[in-house]
Amino acid sequence: MDSNGKPSAAQIVVLATSSALTAIFYSIYRSRATTVARLKEAKKVSIGQDLKNILSETPGRCVPYAVIEGVVRAVKETLSSQFVENCKGVIERLTLKEEKMVWNRTTHLWNNTEKVIHQRTNTVPFDLGSHNEHIAAAVRVMRPLDAAELDLETIYENFHPTVQSLSSVIGHFISGERPKGIHETEEMLRLGDNVTGVGELVLDNNLIKLQPPKQGFSYFLTRLDYESLLRKQGNSVRLWRILTLVFGVTACSMLIYILWKRYVHHQRSKKERSMFQEFKEQQKKRMRELNIEENSIPPTSCTVCLSRERCCVFLECGHVCACTQCYQALPEPKKCPICRAVIDRVVPLYNS
DSSP states (O other), rough: OOOTTTTOOHHHHHHHHHHHHHHHHHHHHHHHHHHHHHHSSEEEEOOOTTTHHHHHGGGGEEEEEEEEEEEEESHHHHEEESSSSSSSEEEEEEEEEEEEEEEETTTTEEEEEEEEEEHHHEOOOOEEEEESSTTTOOOOOGGGGGOOOOOOOOEEEEEEEEOOOOHHHHHHHTTTTEEEEEEEEEEEEEETTEEEEEEEEETTTTTEEEEETTTTOOOOSSSSSHHHHHHHHHHHHHHHHHHHHHHHHHHHHHHHHHHHHHHHHHHHHHHHHHHHHHHHHHHHHHHHTTOOOOSSSSBOOOTSEEEEEBBBBTTTTTOOOOOOOHHHHHSOOOOOOTOOOOOOOOEEEOOO
């Protein structure tokens, strides 16, 4: 806050940044809270022989938002792991990440970073079947890659370090980037995995499908059970709520601080104007007592004795209003005759 009562650039930046982050975090919080509320309201459906009959009797042959838990089963073909023998699944993701050290010129430290240089995901049609092998009913999972929380199991990973020569090491130090190697991983949704799906359950041409829901609902496909999924989403809601509260309190505190400083400055200015007006009245009264005309007093005369020249500057208020003799005659603690501010020190004023 400057002398005019205006907020500083740093205060404006803090207020604007915290307000913007509060709005962003609140938007995310509301979205996550809505997702959790919809998850709690989703209809739990079990995979059984009567599932088709239930859906056929439902309006539109559809449950708009349903929770279903089952075991991954292949429809026709399966995917085989490229690195693990006898490991088959329905979703496979191969990822290559480049890991390197990057020199930070601000902290003067080497920071570990990674970048995905290649990723390929393979899928084949699959069903969710009942945990009871004697029940033949199954639910076909549509567009699984569109689902949130698709946590595939890492079945293979390997790190290939970069072979470096002396000249390459020197070049890396000069460029500020030092490659570490390539991290290779294979993830898979395997046959027999327990999966929880949340989405639109529909009966289409005698085929039961689980697909992304309409109306903006979230589509989930996870190896967590329903209760664990609900807890995870609830923890996410609490995190964003805490962030919203923290930055909201910061924004409100900064706004209150700026307004309070403005109020203090306004009150101080009002008081100074009042004291200055009082001083002018006292000065006019003194002039009447001495029978002196206001026009006959030079503008550089001491405002106390009205006879000698002003020759000192009062700090910190900065007023030039008195001579040395009148300053020395002021009672302790010495205060400026105009604004009543305590005089910390006096600087002589030389008129040339």
